[in-house]
Amino acid sequence: MLSTLIWLPFLGAIALACLPASISSKQIRWLTLWLTGGILLWSLSLLLQFDLHTPTLQMQEYLPWLDSLGLNYQLGVDGLSITLVILNSFLTWIAVFSSAEHVERPRLFYSLMLICSGGVAGAFLAQNLLLFFLFYELELVPFYLLISIWGGERRNYAATKFLIYTALSGALILIGFLGLVWLTGASSFAYSAVVGQSLPMLSQLILLGILLVGFGIKVPLVPFHTWLPDTYTAASTPTAILLGGILAKLGAYGIFRFGLGLFPDAWSVLAPGLATWAAISVLYGAMAAIAQTDIKRMVAYSSVGHMGYILLGGAALTTLSMVGAVSQMVAHGLILAILFHLVGLVELKVGTRELNVLNGLMNPIRGLPTISALLVLGGMASAGIPGLAGFIAEFLIFQGSYTVFPIQTLLCVVGTGLTAVYFVILLNRTCFGKLDNAIAYFPKVEWGERVPALILAWIIFLLGVQPSWLVRWSESTTTAMVSMVSPSTTPMITITTAMQSTEALMIPKN
């Protein structure tokens, strides 16, 4: 069941690579679209079998592999990973949809995208540390190639930077995993074998620190973020969607799964520092975004800021904040995908991403009115406007974190305000104002190009007005994670019980 999500993309990638050269780029795109659509449907079918009340792993799969190394093929899904697995399948489909009809070397391009998708799915599902590491590292090369071959200006520089940072991230994670197994004397790299093992606090702090830096590079968190703006900016639109929408979430997932999950005591010791780190990331990301004149770079820096909210939610470690953090991973993935898709369209049609040149795109006849309107919606969602998915996630994080880290939470709320500032700057300069006669000969946006953004917008809106569809999946798992650390800090009510008690109040007692 779960293996399908990993191996179908890999098999698809091999099949695409073997297609004859006579098949056009357009046909290969459609084939990939059908394949990723099928994978998406398959991943959605997991929801039907997923038990909301079970915090532990579900749908587990096990195959012995290199037992002597402690490396076995162990898969499973829980509330932490289920939504991310679906996000991965969905954004891969969207990324293929948003790719141009005519791509250079299409077989290689789409094969690499499928490998990325399969690799990320494997990392989310792996329940063995070494298996996770293998999948984690597996994406490095395809992403490097996607950036360096199909990227924009300075793509080689960006791809090399990405490679160096990500390789360093992988090395640190491997050191962390090896250190954990060696120090605990665990018999294998199975997650279940190492979780709950006791280690001296100092060892825990060192190992957690190594993992935080390793995954922090991937998220990325300040000051390990410098690869991100260059890479996101240089990457083509579909690659940027995969990078920002999925790969960054892998870093956040790793922090929670392995940092929090394996070192809960050390986590609670470091929590105030992590919350402060989160606040710094949020404020730095927002202020750096304000200073940008390249809209893609602005969106990239916004990602730095928004990933900080996830760390804040995890640091606070309350049921609400954890649910909010997991929801933020999904919401941010969707919002970043729509923003990158739209920014990519603006660049494709107008030929520039410079705020100083762009103007008046809302013009109904010669501008890009639908794209501008969706950009406004994306900006609103990113700024946490109520009624959209971003608001739910951020609100839950702030609500859950304030009682634990009030100052850091308030600083992050300021960061939300700054998000509104740079999106107002972006929208005001890009969409509004006067369309310049001299440059306003943009090709029109075809319906096919609008569809990915319309689908994303619809989902962002839907999850905004029906948030239970976003938060329900992770609730039991995150509650279990919170209780694992320190029962005293956990609020006694969960979201569901809160809703139930609200309903009970509304029912008159006899």
Added chain:
Amino acid sequence: MTPTMSSTSTAIPPSQHPFADIIHRLEAGGAMLPDTPENLMQIIGIYKAYAVPMDFYWRDLLYIAERVFLNPVPAFKYFLPQEYLDLHNHYAGDDADLRIWRGEATAHPELLDFIKKGETKKSWPKLFHHLWHDRINMEFAEACMRAMLWHRKMYAPVNRFDPYLDTDEYKANADRAIRAYFKNNPLMLSLHKLFPEMFIEKVRELSYYANLGLFWEVMAPVFFEMSDLYDEGKITSVPEAMNFLVNGIFAIAGRPIYHHVYIDGECYEIIPKSQGMTWLYEAALPYVESVFYRTAPFRGTKSYNAQAGQVPAEQADFHYGILYADVFPVGTAGIPPTLLMQDMRHFLPSYLVDYYSQHCRGQDDMLIQLGITFQRSMYCVTSAVIQALRQALLYPLDDPNPEHLMANRQFFESQMDRFLRPEARLRDIQRQDYR
């Protein structure tokens, strides 16, 4: 046809003006618009598309000025009665005073067909077509009229129309018509007594309705004839098109401008023909000045923020005319430029539809493409006016006297100075890819 260099090029040194190339072209008998087959095709096509709604505009303007007059609720002023559709144009048809167009004197067949079925081709009641804006949008014509009204005192003392509106004679004529019109309406008569200037000012506006109606009555057949001549292969260059306009201007320069009102079958001459107002000085020049240069209802996204100092203190400093217009609509459907473009779109010749389909966004931005074509065509009309003024006030282009040629040069340069502003589209229309 490429304009041949006239004697000017050798008799006096080249102009040092920023628009020297265009000035040399004017001195060679050309227009501000470059002479290319593409330009010619565009301007002639748009003249035809403009002339059909213009045939409605002039009839309805006269109908409002003469019949609707001071109706306090003129809800049906755009519902042109058959009498005015059948009204004979004085410059077309067999009984024309001066036959400019070889077609019929009554309303153009394409116009009648459009009035009947509209764009929707539905046989709905006329009111539905009206409310759906599936009609000729008279709002554009009224906006042009208001531009002339707002920019009073132009071309004084040559233009005698405007000062006449402040004379006692005019006021007495207007007062007589007002009293006759409201003779059974004591409320309106009381208002007229209380505020004697109120209805007089309204009548001044109606006089401009008549003025513009009479101006366009001439222009519609001119444009129809130009279109026919182009189709017959008899106009083959932009200068030929411009010269046709120049000749037309002189041919009908003396056409009387007047304002008559018909109340209960009696004609009240508010501006009698005997005043000697003429088409060129009392209608054409003020129209060109106000609508082409100053305040066309063609504003695009131009801001009118007075507090930011964006509205000039002097009306003469206005530069919001068609020749300066940014034709990208703001986005509201109801602003007049969009309506004019919509009106013209219904009557585009097929070659122009094909042409627009091949450029920019094809059908999707045809309104803008034809708006820019319209701007090009108005530069051609303005060229004709400049050449006509030069011909009337100065010297022939082939005058052997260098001083005369220099006087012509200075005249052309002073005219081109008006396009030195960055908003002016003169530079843009030199490029074929300005669409």
